[in-house]
Amino acid sequence: MxxxxxxxxxxxxxxxxxxxxxxxxxxxxxxxxxxxxxxxxxxxxxxxxxxxxxxxxxxxxxxxxxxxxxxxxxxxxxxxxxxxxxxxxxxxxxxxxxxxxxxxxxxxxxxxxxxxxxxxxxxxxxxxxxxxxPPVPTEMRERWRARLSDEGSTALHALLAEKDPEAASRIGSADGQRIVRALEVLEATGEPIGHWQKKRxxxxxxxxxxxxxxxxxxRSLLRARIDTRFDGMVGAGAIDEVKALVRLGLDPALPCMKAIGVPELASYLRGELALDDALEQAKAATRQYAKRQETWFxxxxxxxxxxxxxxxxxxxxxxx
Structure with a gap:
């Protein structure tokens, strides 16, 4: 090649x-x-x-x-x-x-x-x-992500609807990452994101x-595997991983901060949830994610x- x-x-x-x-x-x-x-x-x-x-x-x-x-x-x-x-x-x-x-x-x-x-x-x-x-300059990308954090996805979706109605019609108002992507591409290139998506x-x-x-x-076998595996993750150090991640003080909108188990275990570390409740919520979120994956596939x-x-x-x- x-x-x-x-x-x-x-x-x-x-x-x-x-x-x-x-x-x-x-x-x-x-x-x-x-x-x-x-x-x-x-x-x-x-x-x-x-x-x-x-x-x-x-x-x-x-x-x-x-x-x-x-x-x-x-x-x-x-x-x-x-x-x-x-x-x-x-x-x-x-x-x-x-x-x-x-x-x-x-x-x-x-x-x-x-x-x-x-x-x-x-x-x-x-x-x-x-x-x-097309590539987007790092400074521009960071600026739009800062606006997402400060203003929220709904406000930026309204802005996208003004600048690129077609993209806004395809992206939900809660999908901050895709909203920001459309806005930054438009600013960087002067062309709507749909223009670039047609060039494969x-x-x-x-x-x-x-x-x-x-x-x-x-499905029942997968649910059991999910529950058993998450218990094993906790035993193997998952809570310590989340503790180290939280110490970084990162923007909660970052993809890594939304990984299944991170929000739930972070709530436990802040004293907002009992450990058993945090684990059950994380397992439920994993099962829901698996269902979405199966549907997509x-x-x-x-x-x-x-x-x-x-x-x-x-x-x-x-x-x-």
């Missing part, structure tokens, strides 16, 4: 880019066992594991976001886990640029890759390309040769994705 730069926004189908062939893609709701399956396939095939989950990019929350353990990472190379500070936002476009850089550096090495995670938009971008969004880039993974799995476990991942009801039903040797 040939990628001239790590900035995916400069890649076009005519630039000599060749998508990665024979990639394995594993999607699934939280606690479905997909990370263990990915590692098993990577060990069997000599592949490397690439994070495809928007929360596992943050460096503070290894336990609470169920990132692979150091022992698991030592068995096969893992990429794009814990490389983003919690003080930063991280978009699908940024993730795709990181992927482009990683894949460009793998040219000629014969490396194989397993992409695993629960963020549907990442998978869509891998195989279907992503809108060629290339696929980084060849959809014709990719093997795609989506894990769709039994069901409606957005087509028939070229193989549905399996449990990760351990797949024999990793078939990928060798």
């Amino acid at each position: 040939s990628v001239a730069t790590s900035d995916i926004e400069t890649i076009s189908p005519g630039s000599g880019f060749e998508p990665v062939k024979d990639a394995v893609l594993i999607a699934g709701p939280t606690a479905s066992g997909k990370s263990a399956l990915a590692l098993a396939i990577a060990i069997q095939t000599g592949a490397e594991v690439i994070n495809t989950d928007s929360m596992q990019v943050y460096d503070v929350l290894r336990v609470l976001t169920a990132r692979p353990s150091p022992a698991e990472e030592a068995q096969r190379p893992h990429h794009l886990y814990g490389h983003v500070p919690p003080s930063a936002g991280y978009s699908t476009g940024q993730w795709l640029r990181d992927i482009a850089h990683l894949l460009a550096n793998s040219e000629g090495s014969g490396r194989r890759f397993v992409f695993v995670g629960g963020t549907g938009l990442y998978f869509r971008a891998l195989t279907g390309g992503l809108s060629a969004m 880039g290339p696929s980084l993974v060849d959809p014709a040769t990719a093997r795609r799995l989506v894990i769709a476990p039994d 069901r409606h957005q991942l087509g028939p070229d994705w193989r549905r399996i009801d449990a990760a351990d039903r797949i024999d990793p040797s078939v990928f060798g």
Whole structure:
């Protein structure tokens, strides 16, 4: 493959880019066992594991976001886990640029890759390309995020409705991150975000040769796994992770501060909730999130994705 730069926004189908062939893609709701399956396939095939989950990019929350353990990472190379500070936002476009850089550096090495995670938009971008969004100056981005914190999403949505009615009609008034994104792109380029969303880039993974799995476990089994896993997270240090995160004094609107378990355990640390109540609320939030993931996968991942009801039903040797 040939990628001239790590900035995916400069890649076009005519630039000599060749998508990665024979990639394995594993999607699934939280606690479905997909990370263990990915590692098993990577060990069997000599592949490397690439994070495809928007929360596992943050460096503070290894336990609470169920990132692979150091022992698991030592068995096969893992990429794009814990490389983003919690003080930063991280978009699908940024993730795709990181992927482009990683894949460009793998040219000629014969490396194989397993992409695993629960963020549907990442998978869509891998195989279907992503809108060629322009870069936004850091100062401008920070200024809009400060306004979001000071004025709230409803006020900025009203502003967006004046400046870009089409985008405002597609974005809910409570979706502060998307509202700010539309406003900053408009200011930076003079063009509405819809203009850029129509300019799609290339696929980084060849959809014709990719093997795609989506894990769709039994709902009652998944609920039990979620509850058991969260209890295990607490025993493994999740509360200490949240304590360290809270000490940073970050903007509560940042994605990392909204990770499931962070608001609930932070409330416990402030003395606002008993521990049992915080745990139950976090488990309930995890179950709700898993349900949203399942709905998205069901409606957005087509028939070229193989549905399996449990990760351990797949024999990793078939990928060798």
